[in-house]
Amino acid sequence: MQKSLKPTSDRAFDILQAEKLNPLDAIFAPKTVAVIGASETPGSVGRTLLWNLITNPFGGTVFPVNPKRHSVLGIKAYPKIADIPETVDLAVIATPAPTVPGIIAECVNAGVKSAIVISAGFKEAGAAGIALEQQILTQARRGNIRIIGPNCLGVMSPLSGLNATFASAMARPGNVGFISQSGALCTAILDWSFQENVGFSAFVSIGSMLDVGWGDLIYYLGDDPHTKSIVIYMESIGDARSFISAAREVALTKPIIVIKAGRTEAAAKAAASHTGALAGSDAVLDAAFRRCGVLRVNSISDLFDVAEVLAKQPRPKGPRLTILTNAGGPGVLATDALIEAGGELATISPDAIAAFDKILPTHWSHNNPIDILGDADPQRYTQALEIAVQDPNSDGLLVILTPQAMTDPTQTAEQLKPYAQIPGKPILASWMGGAEVTAGETILNRQSIPTYRYPDTATRIFSYMWQSSYNLRGIYETPVLPAVDPQSGIPDRNLVTNIIASARQDGRTILTEFESKQILAAYGIPVVETCVATTEDEAVKCADSIGYPVVVKLYSHVITHKTDVGGVQLNLRNAEAVRQAYRTIKFSIEEKIAKDPHYSALKTQHSALSTQNSALFLGVTVQPMVKTDGYELIIGSSLDPQFGPVLLFGAGGQLVEVFQDSAIALPPLNTTLARRMMEHTKIYKALKGVRGRQSIDMAALEQLMVAFSQLVVEQPWIKEIDINPLLAIPPTAVHSGGLIALDGRVLLHPPDITEEQLPKLAIRPYPTQYIDNWTMKNGMSVTIRPIRPEDEPLMVQFHQTLSEESVYFRYFHLIKLSQRITHERLTRICFIDYDREMALVAEHQDPETGMRQILAVGRLSKLHGTDAAEFAMIVSDRYQCQGLGTELVRRLLQVGRQEHIGRITANILSDNYGMQRVCEKLGFHLQPTSDSTVMQAEIAL
Template identity: 65%
Template sequence: MSDNITRSTAHNVLRMEKNPLEVMFKPRSVAVVGATERPGSVARTILWNLISTSFGGTIFPVNPKYNSILGIKAYPSIGDIPDPVDLAVIVTPAPSVPAIIEECVAAGCHAAIIISAGFKETGPAGAALEQEILKIARRGNMRIIGPNCLGVMNPITGLNATFASTMARPGSVGFISQSGALLTAILDWSFAENVGFSAFVSIGSMLDVGWGDLIYYLGDDPNTKAIVMYMESIGDARSFLSAAREVALTKPIIVIKPGRTEEAAKAAASHTGSLTGGDEVLAAAFRRSGVLRVDSISDLFNMAEVLSKQPRPRGPRLSIVTNAGGPGVLATDALITNGGQLAPISDEAMAAYNKLLPAPWSHNNPIDILGDADAGRYAESIKIAINDHDSDGTLVILTPQAMTNPTETARALVDQFARPAGHVYGKPILASWMGGPEVSSGKDMLNKANIPTFDYPDTAARIFNYMWRYQRRLTALYQTPEMAQDFGETGFKHYLIKEMLEQIRATGRTILTEYESKQVLEAYDIPTTPTRLAGSADEAAAIAAEIGFPVVVKLNSETITHKTDVGGVRLDLTNADEVRNAFLTMEKAVAEKYSPRDFLGVTVQPMLRLHDGYELILGSSPDPQFGPVVLFGTGGTLVEVFKDRALAIPPLNTTLARLTMTRTKIYEALKGVRGRPPVDLAELDKIFVRFSQLVIEQRWIKEIDINPLFASHEQLIALDGRVVLYEPEVTEDQLPRLAIRPYPTNYVKQFNNKGGEAFVLRPIRPEDEPKMVQFHEKLSEQSVYLRYFRAFKLDQRVEHERLTRICYVDYDRTIALVVEHTDPATAETAIVAVARLTRLPNPEEAEFAMLVRDDFQGRGVGTQLLQNLLDFGRDEGIKRVVAFMLPENRGMIEISEKLGFAMGREDEMVKAVKEL
């Protein structure tokens, strides 16, 4: 049996169902509720904007006070309109909106834009109005943008459902803004800068439609090449990160977010709580999702332009070709200051320049080709620069001089380097035509040929730095990580820790002792110093003698978290008397500063001789928007002073752990410096990954830090740990939501087929990329054809960029499962089947796709895999599953029928549908 394959997700989505937001941007009919003829009013402006553009849809004014408005028949209510209404634009006082939404739902209206203000920004009463509206809208599967927004434009179709004074130019940039005032300012700016838009959206207070919804929509929109956003608040963090992580792989997402200054952190029992700031966490979230953050509005659109027009640089090395020295120096300063590099000139390129250029040329980068350079000299010099293997991109600077014709030089560049020809080189070309009217025709020619131009060379250099950083981040973000742990284990030790934490909270205590904290760390295989408890001075001395001198004695208390406040740490104790004295001294100090009840004895640990190492910190504390955030940096007693740290959103894999560490100053030392051998960075990666797993699994932990984590060439060991729990009154549903859903270990299962062969079924993970390469190597051309409906070469199927999108899945959006089999003869484990259930635009509907290796077809693997996929889909709230397959794919058709799918025909395909 060929229990193979269904059709591809992207093709199926196009055939099955449009995105629910499509009606916001391409409605066939629009009702303006609250329409009026009053000059200067918002409602009249919106109605006029709708009827005075090329939109072409039907417009229905709604207002019981008018029979007609602007010459168009008006209706008392939405329910009185005789024809279907796709989109309602509501411009009425806030208290009236719930009843209007009720009418929209009853009339079958699909979407609404609520322009009106007066909701949650006014206080609790307004917030209650919003919740009432949302409840009504969800009952009718109706989507809402706003309230308190400017509206929506689709310059491609001519839809202008806003009260802006003008219509945006059509283009390829999808722009979303939380600020209506900024939206209108950017609209004015766009005309002067000749920037066009595929969508122009004022998102308002995000009652329903948020960043994630619009990112997904614009990610699928063929007219949108780049997504730019002005963001004031994140809203649903998980939705935003889920959408951004998926779309950023194919389209750049560029954000400007005000509020970079670090807010004063609240005092916290852990070091980490005082080290994390809200904006710093947001920056970590942007990095995790592949979003590019810029500092100015001009950079926002400059980046959207260059990323949609030019290939991304593979590195930071820029060649600067100029006919004047000064502008080259300006560009160099901007490049180097922001982390870029001047590309070295290779021997081959140097020889070519010497042959082409007059003797006085600069013989260095910037490549000054002199003031008398004509168009031919420019073109040949750029060709040498862009072909130089030591260069990652080229900036061309032109200043108008007597022998230099800006227009002719621009034409020479366009002839040789305009898209698509320029993309043959795989490197970006940027231009700075400096001057006024004399260079304007040349600039216009370059821009139309997709060679971005900038008025000033330092701006171009800054944009190049953004470009290579963005590309490096994306490349690094999706490197294949090493395996850091066995995700298939249920983790009984982890369960015992959860029970221990719940018992501690039941007593009303929120701070763990050092001994308890180390139990938590040891359960996650984070190496710690052996630690034993002592309740008396004599017991401490006896334990020390058993361990062997010298030892460390530390205070054991359930209430005192910073031991140094009471002299609670004594190092290098060499005999029993010193141990007894340390015990008694700590006991007295606690009684005097706190109370005798706060002293529970001491812990005794071996005194480790730590040489040529570094004190690090690993920590975690909650962020109100993103939930638990993890931290890595320089540790020790001066951790708050140095503030050398980097933040990340858990869960992590080894790639993400390493990327986080590289953003700290201490990382350079860890690689080895001044004769010190390097730390075992691969093992440090894994410890950081296990720490992040601890944070996401043990949700009762509010704050945790390991300080110091001692790192040297010989060892990595946690010398101290501090854990703070949520207060006993906090319930599970009040815990901060994880911003990124962790690996769903609950979907790991084992099964045997009828022949007794053992298999493991589990969700896919990024570490599976090498196994997926081996999987594709075992597929026949027939299996590939049935899956992809075309010949699909192996080298294309196993490209890293493609497998990245397959192995890096968002478990909230896609349930992707693999089946593994271990060969009894070789003990090698291989993936033998893959399946995925991908949510459609209606999140309660999904499409499945499945592929089984040829040598495992007919062995029950496909049936078991699809059955589990459906079971898991039901657990995830999916109610309807569909698939399309070729009629000759009898194996897949038989499996679908066996599992209760209703089979039918659509065009030349077999359509399978199952209600869950």
């Protein structure tokens, strides 16, 4: 069966893939283009647009629209878009801003599919311009027109010849997709590209992003077979969730490189929490790029250099570079640049050193950089490179050549050609000099070995390559499933809800330390024992119960930084010390109220929150004095105006803002992402053990950070939260070590904020609303839930249960088990973006052994640029005919409705009668496709 059907099925699969159209095709590959505002006025935008379209043949027809002229540049003109005798794919609009909403309305009525609004005078012009934009958007939504702009240069598709811009020249064809928010920068890049011989598959000025945004274009270029890399000049992120969702999918197969203006923008003003003071907006943007696999660079030349090298060479598996040179000075310069950029010099293995000793002169460097001396001929270069390539300590190679008396740059380049593609190891070259090295550079570049005139540039580019590898590895490394005892009652969401609701009812936005610790403990985060006392006697009673020595802290509804007001008294060893501490703290607050206008105003503002003298002083908390030798950490969350809640980890304590050793990440976290976040701090090395001290329990810290992330995700009324310090204690001979939160602060959103106004997460969290239990026909209970990254091992086991027929029916051709269970493939299956697709698994847990297994998988994938989605489903052979497939598809339909999907389709092989019956039972309409071996099922939701 497989032999006879496989060729037909493969052909059908290819046909069906090709038939998937994206609405942006009307912009990048139009058959008919109308230029509204076409003009013959020399130097005008309308004339330049029309001229560029008609002088760069793109295989389509151009219609000028001008109510005052019968023809423009010798081409018949039409008074308005409705008068054009053909349906228009693309309207390019260059008329005054106030006229554009009406023109878009006319385009909708005429059935125009897309538009590029060149005109300026919108959002950048103030309130009146914003109002015009909203009018445009209202009309566009009415007719499902996709719009690029306004205030943009336009769009070029150099491979087809489309030039719908008012630029002075057409970009060279190539494989780089370029998107820019700045039209002026587009023209500068265009001039630069001619000098550097850089070609483009698409050249897009995105303008104000009224409609089409980063996510739309990243998806489109990601699907474009001619685009090998995507480079972006960004001024603002726009729809953060859309950008991250698209970039996470595309960056796995095509590098996305960004240069972002505003790196030196001042950090956000310090908020009431330490996290707010440390989480500057640019640091958050860096974290967002890392999270979705996007590489950020600092210069325009790096932007295209990195795009080129990632298209030509494999990403390195590590940061270790081997430098091979015939001159010491360039090797040292390259080393400095490498270390400054975050790379490492590879340590030459003993076997490699022995091999070098046999072929190199006595005075070679015996170290990395490998100086093979100035009289090196092509043969010596080749022999040394062969040894360096085989060294397992190296992740990449840089070959430097300086023209000296014995040097032959051209022949040396010829000798390097066989090393152009080394599996897992990029090779770069720096042929230093002028005209005499040009021929050698040409040979290397033709072999896809990137060349650089300066070795420090080459090492910087290598470091960018490693950073790209590191980002992707962090995203798609299989995490560990958090160890949560289902009987523990953690998290106790009801307790947290009640605490927050009570505070909001009182009009409070600041929780007390005691309330904050209750919330942390409710999510399984260990907190130090804390007792609240409103009198001296109660404080002594608490201390007696806890045991001396103790710490006494201010208990307040208002003041969060207790040390700033003398609100912390340490190492109290008896009752009298506790009483004195109570009085000291109370006196300090009273003094602040009397002398400091700020605290006096706070007293007046918040006095209604307490029946006592002041909400600033409600008493004290008492807790044990923890003297164990450990590390003080901070874990926190605050709000970013673009990305919503962000997480912070780093060195904590009283000097947290001074040392500023911290890292930023976006929630939600898993254990892998938590570890990657820690790796971006200096204290991470200490946590792993230094100077004879053992490592802290890193796995427990990862789990704690995951729990903290879950708290942030599930409790949107929390605006800011800190654990500072979190004490991380390494094990010693007298102490088992551990983690414990010594202090906690929680700030809530103001009372006037509604639930709809709460900030949204930039990355959609795990959709728990789709978890449910179900019983199969045979009585076996299963949990149907969304897939998660931690399921990769279970998916390996699942694929081992599938027959060839099941695989064939699901994928339209046979795929070997060894191919189906590779990590690279399963990352695409398990590490999904829940905004982009939803995969439901049916999981059964053996009640006796506790072993879990996946019995079936159903997937709903949105089609880029549309409100439609495709579904696919596969059930383990052993559990077929138990109603499981029907139930999965039924639930996918429910998901589609809740996710506002308008239409769901599926392609089914004609002889897959079981799947066809399931679809008919659930209301799908079945019809044949252009290939007789395939049926299409479709349902409108």
